[in-house]
Amino acid sequence: MPDKARVAADLRTMFGADAVLTEAEDLVKYESGWRYGKGKSLLVARPGTTADISKLMAYCHAEGIRVMPQGANTGLVGASNPDVSGEMLVLSLERLNKRLEIDPINRTAVVDGGVLLSSLNAALVHHGLMFPIDLGADPTIGGMIATNTGGTRLLKYGDVRHNLQGIEVVLADGTVVEALNQLRKNNTGLDLKQFFVGTSGIFGVITGAVLQVVPLSRQHATALVGCASGETVLALLQALERELADVLTAYEVISANALNPVFAQHRDIRNPYGTGQPPAYTALVELSSTLPGMALDLSEVLEERLGAFLEGDAGEGITDVFLGKPEDFWAIRHHISESLRNEGKVLAFDISVPRSRMAAFTNAAVALLEKDYPFIRACDFGHWGDGGTHLNLVWDESKAPVTTAELVRELQARIYELAVKGFDGSYSAEHGVGPHNQQFYDTYTSDPVRRLSGAIKAHLDPDRILGTTRLD
Ligand SMILES: Cc1cc2nc3c(=O)[nH]c(=O)nc-3n(C[C@H](O)[C@H](O)[C@H](O)COP(=O)(O)OP(=O)(O)OC[C@H]3O[C@@H](n4cnc5c(N)ncnc54)[C@H](O)[C@@H]3O)c2cc1C
Numbered sequence: 001m002p003d004k005a006r007v008a009a010d011l012r013t014m015f016g017a018d019a020v021l022t023e024a025e026d027l028v029k030y031e032s033g034w035r036y037g038k039g040k041s042l043l044v045a046r047p048g049t050t051a052d053i054s055k056l057m058a059y060c061h062a063e064g065i066r067v068m069p070q071g072a073n074t075g076l077v078g079a080s081n082p083d084v085s086g087e088m089l090v091l092s093l094e095r096l097n098k099r100l101e102i103d104p105i106n107r108t109a110v111v112d113g114g115v116l117l118s119s120l121n122a123a124l125v126h127h128g129l130m131f132p133i134d135l136g137a138d139p140t141i142g143g144m145i146a147t148n149t150g151g152t153r154l155l156k157y158g159d160v161r162h163n164l165q166g167i168e169v170v171l172a173d174g175t176v177v178e179a180l181n182q183l184r185k186n187n188t189g190l191d192l193k194q195f196f197v198g199t200s201g202i203f204g205v206i207t208g209a210v211l212q213v214v215p216l217s218r219q220h221a222t223a224l225v226g227c228a229s230g231e232t233v234l235a236l237l238q239a240l241e242r243e244l245a246d247v248l249t250a251y252e253v254i255s256a257n258a259l260n261p262v263f264a265q266h267r268d269i270r271n272p273y274g275t276g277q278p279p280a281y282t283a284l285v286e287l288s289s290t291l292p293g294m295a296l297d298l299s300e301v302l303e304e305r306l307g308a309f310l311e312g313d314a315g316e317g318i319t320d321v322f323l324g325k326p327e328d329f330w331a332i333r334h335h336i337s338e339s340l341r342n343e344g345k346v347l348a349f350d351i352s353v354p355r356s357r358m359a360a361f362t363n364a365a366v367a368l369l370e371k372d373y374p375f376i377r378a379c380d381f382g383h384w385g386d387g388g389t390h391l392n393l394v395w396d397e398s399k400a401p402v403t404t405a406e407l408v409r410e411l412q413a414r415i416y417e418l419a420v421k422g423f424d425g426s427y428s429a430e431h432g433v434g435p436h437n438q439q440f441y442d443t444y445t446s447d448p449v450r451r452l453s454g455a456i457k458a459h460l461d462p463d464r465i466l467g468t469t470r471l472d
Contacts, residue, residue, distance in 0.1 A: 001087055002065050004042055011045055014055060019046050019095070030070060030081070030090045034137075035348065036436040037078025040086040041068070048095040050112075050168060050176060050207040057205065058174030060089060066465045067091050067172075069201040071143025072116065076350070079200045079434025079469050080143070088468075093142050096207060102127055108165060108182060109213050113142030113206045120211075129213045132157035136334045142206040148198030150430035152333070153286075155385035156249040157214065159430070160197065167193035168208030172461035180210050195456060200432050202467035203460045217249075217288035220326040221298035223306055224272055225318060226279040227253075230359025232317030233281050233384055237355070239314035240285060243305055247298060250286035251385030252333055258379040258392065261339040262332055269331055272322040279319040283384070284329050299323065336381050340392055343379075347393045347408055351419045352429035355387040361423045365391055365415060373411070375399045388429040391415065412440070420444050434469050441471070 004022065011020045021027060021044040032038045042065070047053050060067050066088045070080045082088035093114035100120065101110040104127040111120060118138045120131050133144060135151040143149075145167070150159045157163065166181030179192050195203050227233045233253050240248055256278040263271040285306075287298045306321045340346050353361045366378050375395050382389040393411060397404055419425035420440075427440040454472025457464070 001085075002042055002063060002089075007063070007065065007089070008043055010059065011043075011056070014059070015045070015047050015052055019048070019052075020044070021046070027090075030073065030092060033076075033078050033081045034074050035076050035078075037075075037081035037434070039082035039084050039088070041082040041090045042087055044090040044092055046092045046095045048098070050096070050170065053091070053096065053170045053205055053207055054174045054176050056091065056174075057170050057172060060465060061173045061463065064463065064465070065089050067205075068467060069093065069142070069146070069205045071114065071140030071146070072138060074137040074139045075143060075147055075434065076348075076431040077200075077428070077434030077436040079147075079432060079436075079467065083435075083468050091205065093140055093205075093207075096142075097140075099208065102129070102213075103182075104129065106182060107213050107215075109211045110166075110180060110182075111141050111209055111211065113140060113145075113168075113208055115141050117141065117144065124213055125216065128216050130216050131211055132163065132214050133160055136337070141209050141211070142201075145197055145206050145209060146199065146201040147432040148430070150383065150386065150388065152252060152383065153249050154383060154430075155251055156288075161194070163212045164193060164197065164209060165212050166210030167196055167206060169196055169204035170207050171204045172463070172466050176207075177204070180208060182210055184212075195460075198432055199471060200434055200467055200469035202457065202469050202471065204466070215290045218290055219293050219298050220249075220286060220288045221302045222287075222324060222326040222329045223285045223302055224320075224322045224324065224329055224332075225283045225285060225306065226273075226320030227281040227283055228279050228317040228319055230281060230362050233283055234356070234359055235314055235316070236283060236309065236318065237385060239309055240305075244287060244301070247287040247289050247301075248285070248385075249288045250284065252284040252382070253384040253389075254282045254284065254333065254336065254381040255379060256280055256282075257377050257394075258336050258340065258381040259332070261343050261379070262335045265339045265342060266335055269335065270328065272324070273320070284333055286326065333381075336379075337390075337392075340379050340394055343377075344394045344396045345404060347411055349391040349393070349412075349415055349419075350388070350429050350431045351391055351415070351425055351427065352386070352388045353419060353423040353425035355384070357423050357425075358384055358387060358389065361419060361425065362389060362391070364422065365418060368414065368418065369393070373407075376411075383430075386429075416440050416444075432469075433471065438470060445471075
């Protein structure tokens with residue numbers, strides 16, 4: 001166990017008193033994750049420059065102190081929190097947030113790893129630009145790279161990987177790797193930054209990035225479309241892409257079980273279905289464009305096209321069409337997770353399958369639950385446009401015949417097996433790998449991939465001081 005008092009004193013000398021937190025009440029927020037992950041830290045260090053992070057890592061490397069890089073701590077697989085040993089130092093990036101340089105002509109932003117997504121967008125808006133990864137949390141750019149965040153507009157803009165042009169990383173021994181590539185085209189060897197995308201920070205600490213940014217949309221149009229089945233949801237997606245792919249930015253889908261708690265708990269959110277029961281699925285369709293309304297009226301286009309679908313073959317199974325304000329419809333989508341938490345025990349899944357198999361996978365999962373776990377409600381919702389679904393299971397723990405821990409173990413094993421083996425899917429579509437799903441990485445990752453990842457880890461961090469996730 002490292003000598004906490006000595007380490008704290010050393011770090012205070014190196015970085016100043018306010019860069020080091022040691023009191024239990026100050027450490028709490030860094031030790032628990034948003035949804036999973038709870039540990040105990042040695043202390044929290046909060047250096048404010050890449051040079052200081054380099055010094056910190058060199059110090060920890062020399063002392064054999066294990067380090068957990070942490071951004072905004074909004075990750076959903078428990079990978080941003082220390083383990084329970086009390087030996088890990090949390091390296092918070094929260095003060096590494098000064099660099100934020102925008103080049104509007106290059107359409108790039110150079111940012112520190114600890115810059116928050118909201119701060120980046122607040123600066124970009126003055127240039128008529130935005131970073132197009134959009135989600136219901138406010139993570140840091142470093143954390144977004146380490147988890148390869150997807151978000152609700154992946155359908156149009158891709159994930160973080162697609163919008164990352166360069167990176168600056170501090171390796172476990174303190175070496176600074178500066179690859180802040182400003183060029184859109186630069187085919188000169190290994191694309192080094194990819195080692196650090198979606199690998200939970202275990203290959204290095206991301207201290208800076210060059211991001212591609214996009215013009216702000218001038219108009220958005222949204223509709224909620226009631227669908228009788230998952231098959232209808234997919235047919236509608238296909239029809240929308242065939243005719244409106246250029247302006248289709250989001251295609252989110254919400255099951256009736258996920259929708260009802262939002263309306264029941266939030267009287268201020270208007271329920272377009274009124275007192276009636278929603279159909280099996282509701283699709284939130286968003287179009288957006290940089291064209292002004294006078295050049296192309298997206299609301300009119302959406303209304304006209306959905307009307308035409310309703311009358312044609314694509315309309316089969318469509319039960320309702322509601323046009324409305326984007327902020328009203330997105331409020332429904334963004335209140336789902338929190339509303340489900342008030343309904344009972346929630347076990348969340350972040351699954352993807354090939355888009356064409358989304359309906360079949362969801363039907364199979366629901367059938368499995370109805371047969372063997374009739375006391376569980378499947379409250380699924382998610383990014384069907386990207387083949388992603390958050391299959392959230394909700395139940396009253398007092399009605400379950402076995403303990404929650406047993407049930408969670410069994411459900412995870414069965415649902416992941418169904419997704420990965422039965423439908424060629426992934427057990428982690430967009431949240432990455434961490435203690436919450438480590439055992440499924442171990443189960444479903446092939447030996448050659450694990451050996452290769454292990455070799456990279458052994459080269460970059462031979463003493464394994466970074467993070468808790470294992471990719472070997
Ligand atoms: C309400 C809510 C909605 C969400 N919606 C979505 C969604 O729609 N799509 C989606 O993809 N995700 C979603 N997420 C999860 C999302 O992945 C995280 O919010 C985010 O990507 C993590 O960034 P962070 O700064 O919070 O990182 P943290 O949570 O602090 O860390 C996450 C991981 O990254 C590592 N890490 C953090 N910073 C660094 C760094 N600078 N260098 C190296 N490693 C680092 C950590 O060690 C950890 O392994 C949601 C989360 C919440 C709470």
